[in-house]
Amino acid sequence: MTIEAAWPELSKLLGDRITRSKSELETHGASESYFPLTLPDAVAYPENTQEVSALVTICAAHSVPVIGWGAGTSLEGQAQAFQGGICVDFSRMNRILEVSQGDMDARVQPGLTREVLNEELRATGLFFPVDPGANASIGGMASTRASGTTAVRYGTMRDNVLGLEVVLADGRVIRTGTRARKSSAGYDLTGLFVGAEGTLGLITELTLRLHGQPEAVTSAVCAFDTIGDAVRAVTDAIQMGIPMARVEFVDAATVQVFNEYAGAGMPEAPHLLLEFHGSPTSVAEDAESFGEIVADHQGHGFQWASGAEERKALWTLRHHAYWAILQTRPGTRAVVTDICVPISRLAEAVEATQADLDAQGIRGPILGHVGDGNFHAILLFDPDDTEELARVKAAADRLVDRALSMGGTATGEHGIGTGKKVFMAREHGDAWGVMGDIKRSLDPHNLMNPGKMVPDAN
Amino acid sequence: MTIEAAWPELSKLLGDRITRSKSELETHGASESYFPLTLPDAVAYPENTQEVSALVTICAAHSVPVIGWGAGTSLEGQAQAFQGGICVDFSRMNRILEVSQGDMDARVQPGLTREVLNEELRATGLFFPVDPGANASIGGMASTRASGTTAVRYGTMRDNVLGLEVVLADGRVIRTGTRARKSSAGYDLTGLFVGAEGTLGLITELTLRLHGQPEAVTSAVCAFDTIGDAVRAVTDAIQMGIPMARVEFVDAATVQVFNEYAGAGMPEAPHLLLEFHGSPTSVAEDAESFGEIVADHQGHGFQWASGAEERKALWTLRHHAYWAILQTRPGTRAVVTDICVPISRLAEAVEATQADLDAQGIRGPILGHVGDGNFHAILLFDPDDTEELARVKAAADRLVDRALSMGGTATGEHGIGTGKKVFMAREHGDAWGVMGDIKRSLDPHNLMNPGKMVPDAN
Known part of the structure; x- marks a missing residue:
């Protein structure tokens, strides 16, 4: 990786819309969760798909990693550049390109936030239902397969993204899906990129399914x-x-x-x-x-x-x-963990977690989406107390162990990032290797958000 | 490919549950649609996943293609062995393995038909809603991403398969998904195998989402x-x-x-x-x-x-x-085509199709799933009249052209098989190549339902 070698071309492409300023690197190196500050080499602000494609092409030529950035609200370190590289901030690609009332769909750019989208949709009688709580970007929500409070009725991002435009690791631009509501024409590439956390390509446009505002x-x-x-x-x-x-x-x-x-x-x-x-x-x-x-x-x-x-x-x-829970102990931070189990095991999973936290003296309120069997524990720790962090992380790990032993998943909606990669082998067995095969076939040089999601290259 | 070389091992594995009898080959070489009889080299009736895995391992060693067979109701030649090989008939793997009322899910084998499943579920208060009309097998329905009359409310197979067990091209057995209702843990492999028409592996078990029987x-x-x-x-x-x-x-x-x-x-x-x-x-x-x-x-x-x-x-x-439409001209067969468009274009698509058929003198009633923008035209032809078949196929092709030009898809629910492969490049552009990359990464020797779905290997 030679960011220095790539820099002249990147500067020429983006001018002052690519920066290495310390404050920018720090803003884009932080995490809302417990991960340490991890600076990317530079932050880029492309304004259209062609620029993203050109940027990726330059990075590919110089073996520089590329990591997407939406609103910075992910909770498992998904957007942090643990292997360095260019952080691609989509905040200048935040427009609604088209709303079709008749088809109840919208084409949007990835940097658009869900609150702005719904604000703009208000007069149409339509809305976009996926609601993870945070005012996340739509591209980020797709990449982490976000869901939230309304999933029990309206589904997750998996169910509400009809199609994508994606820049692949070699700079090629593809479109997945159509504007038809359903299709049997080929592999479900839309579904493959949704939830891939930017490891297979960068999402540059999304076609979303909208719903009628309830009467x-x-x-x-x-x-x-x-x-x-x-x-x-x-x-x-x-x-x-x-x-x-x-x-x-x-x-x-x-x-x-x-x-x-x-x-x-x-x-x-x-x-x-x-x-x-x-x-x-x-x-x-x-x-x-x-x-x-x-x-x-x-x-x-x-x-x-x-x-x-x-x-x-x-x-x-x-x-x-x-935020209210964080305030109960000023100065604390939290490990916000998220698991999902078959609903028949949900009560048992919550009760066992409460007992575990009590036994460890960890303050960790629990809340979640009962209809999906998905819950969160917000485990507080003092950032200056490494022993407490270790104890909290061990409790979070036991929570995942419990979910997996009940036939559940390590994460219902927060995703893998780096925080939960350690559980992938256990949850998926040989299927994790298949994910690695797919990653290699689409990103053979491991430049798209490297180190995340799939087994490490040997 | 050397079926003769593989035969002793296959016979040893399956005994009289693998056959080359003419009548069996003919039954499994037919299509419900207009495709000519195409015989496989043999028909196998495995009884469990281990046998499927062993069969695939033997076939891989001898470069023999493997094609799955459910109920034989697919409409685009999906289950026909155009390059020869072993037809794997799942009719002996047709059990319901588990129903969880509390979780509203069921584990089933791929050869189970949807009518038997719903018959068995009747007393539970639950049902499986996907209804393509034909009494298809659940494995086949997953493989073609079937939907039908209830998709507007309950979704397609994409929405109602929670997880799979799959035998890969090298004989490995993987499990995708969990029993949790949603997950953000990794690539959506379940969604990748659903709709892959057996080109990436053979589905040997499915976990289905069930719904409450309406009051x-x-x-x-x-x-x-x-x-x-x-x-x-x-x-x-x-x-x-x-x-x-x-x-x-x-x-x-x-x-x-x-x-x-x-x-x-x-x-x-x-x-x-x-x-x-x-x-x-x-x-x-x-x-x-x-x-x-x-x-x-x-x-x-x-x-x-x-x-x-x-x-x-x-x-x-x-x-x-x-069937009623077929009877209107005894002795005829039909090209049953299926496209899906944005609903705002549906009326226009139907009217243009009617005008086209009228102009050509083709009898082709139209019916479909309005809520999804998906419709079928049942284009009758005399099987002894090759000119009429050509004229009907040309009209069906224009129907797909129309759908694609309206932002729709070449097939809403019948799938690609061989019948619609010709439209894949136009519908998907470079994304079709990505499908080929994924196919090669999972099935490098092109043994799983070869010749279907992805670009031909060079």
């Missing part, structure tokens, strides 16, 4: 004595076909944070937070049917409301949980 | 003056969020067949056939809301019914359309 929305909240009761209520509702748009679990420790930092005034017990989308009649019926299930499972305090204000307050609480 | 089901039928009106009614309903479980279009020519062959007594005009799934209240509300939309688009004769008998009659009519 009516109702939210609901209720408390349970145990997590088991809460999970069983959700399982019953799913089997009965009650269409929940969101169904979130928060444990008593999280509720305590809501109360302390936002005056939520909730009983300190496990809670479900729900949302229903439909017609005024159907959301009322859904909420009432769910209320009956709650009663069957010793739930209490079930309330539902269709007011936009109350709803907004509820989801602001949920989305700010991470 | 209430309502069906509806209505006529329109034009296909444009029918499509606009559906577009409005989708945007309003009316959850349609099925929404099928049949043109006037298809209705004529329903009347002639089943005494349907329907007005000879374009029709929509619909189904709603939900609670008794919600399906009634959905049907009534749809009725209002129908009125806005000059629809007439809107009727809905919740009786199981009427519903069954309606969908029997729809599912038997292909």
Whole structure:
């Protein structure tokens, strides 16, 4: 790798839109999670696909790694340049290129954030449902196969990306998918690049599936004595076909944070937070049917409301949980881990994790997406206390062990990055080697986000 | 390729479960569509994954092609051995291995047919929704990325396969996916093998996503003056969020067949056939809301019914359309083509196709899945009239040209096989080459269903 050799060509291509300034390198070397600052060699701000292609071509000629950067909100070090190279910041490729109301789709650039997208869509009656909480970029969300609170109803990025434009490791530009809603024409390359974390190419454009804004929305909240009761209520509702748009679990420790930092005034017990989308009649019926299930499972305090204000307050609480939890111990950071299990094992997984954390004296509120069997533990540690970090990471590792032994996955939505690569062999067995074969076939010189996702080259 | 050299080992492995009898070769050399009889060298009936792996290992050692066979219902020659080799018939691997009601999933073997699966699931309150019409095998449905009438609500095989066991070209057995509902852990290999038509490996087990049997089901039928009106009614309903479980279009020519062959007594005009799934209240509300939309688009004769008998009659009519249409000219066969376009272009695509067929004097009723923008034309020809077959195939090719020029795909659900390979370069551009790269990385000796899907090896 010779960044110095590539520099004249890169400078010529991008002018002052490629930089090696210390502050830029530091901004793009940081992680929202526990990974140490890791500087790339330079940060580039391309403005179109041709520039991305030219940049990759130059990097390929000089064996310089290329790492995509969206909004910097990934949690497993996905966008950090652990082997150096060019950080490609997509913030200048952030436009909505086309919205088709008739087809309920949109073509967008990868640097667009989901909040801006939905702001722009408001007047169309359509919305993009995938909601990971953070105001992530659409390209980043596709690359990590993000999901979040609405996946139980609307699916993940896997389900809501219809097609892509991708710059490959040799600079070639390909398009995957079409604007048709479905296709049986060939390998599902769209699905292959979604979730590949930039290791197979850089996404330069996305065609997204949009959904109609629901006519009516109702939210609901209720408390349970145990997590088991809460999970069983959700399982019953799913089997009965009650269409929940969101169904979130928060444990008593999280509720305590809501109360302390936002005056939520909730009983300190496990809670479900729900949302229903439909017609005024159907959301009322859904909420009432769910209320009956709650009663069957010793739930209490079930309330539902269709007011936009109350709803907004509820989801602001949920989305700010991470930051509120961090504030409970000023100066701390967190290992935010994320696993997903078959829903029949969810209560057991949460309870075992709580017991483990208690035994270790680790503060780690648990919250998650019950409908998917996916939950997060936010494990606090003092950044100056390496022993505590080690203890927290060991607990996070045991959480993944538990998920894998239950037939689950090491990550439901945060992705692998470098943080979870150690679990790939165990989760996938020989299939991990197949991922490596595919990587080598598309990126033989290992320049696209090297060191991530697949087995290390020998 | 030396089948003779491989034969002793194959015989030793499978005994009388591998055969070269003429009748077996002929059964497995036929196609439901217009492709000529093409005999494999032998037909094997493995009973478990280990036997499939051993078979593939032997074939790899002797460069003998391996082609999977499910129920023989594919329409583009996917299961025909155009380069010879062993046809692997999965009919002895047809068991349901496990059903988890709590997780709403099932592990099944590839030779299981969807009708048997749903029969077995009946008592559980669950069902597997993907319904391509034919009683296809689950493995075949996964391999061709099948969908059908319910995809608008429940998705295609892409959305309903959670994980796979696959025997690779070198005999290795891998598992993809987990029993978790979602994952961000690595490349989506499940999605890669679904739709690969056996060119990357043989599927030996599938974990399927199941759904709750709806509490209430309502069906509806209505006529329109034009296909444009029918499509606009559906577009409005989708945007309003009316959850349609099925929404099928049949043109006037298809209705004529329903009347002639089943005494349907329907007005000879374009029709929509619909189904709603939900609670008794919600399906009634959905049907009534749809009725209002129908009125806005000059629809007439809107009727809905919740009786199981009427519903069954309606969908029997729809599912038997292909056979009924074939009977309109005894002794004919049909080119059954299938394209998918952005829904905003659907009316135009259907009308242009009707005009083209009329101009050519080709009898070709049109019907399809409006909610997905996917339709079929059933183009009749006399098997003894090569000129007519050529004319019909040319019309089918123009239909695909039209779909591609509208931003659509050459096939929404029937797949590529050999019948549509000619369109791959145009639909995918350089991305088709990427498919070839992936094929070579997983099957370097081109033994898994060779000659299909990817560019021919040089």
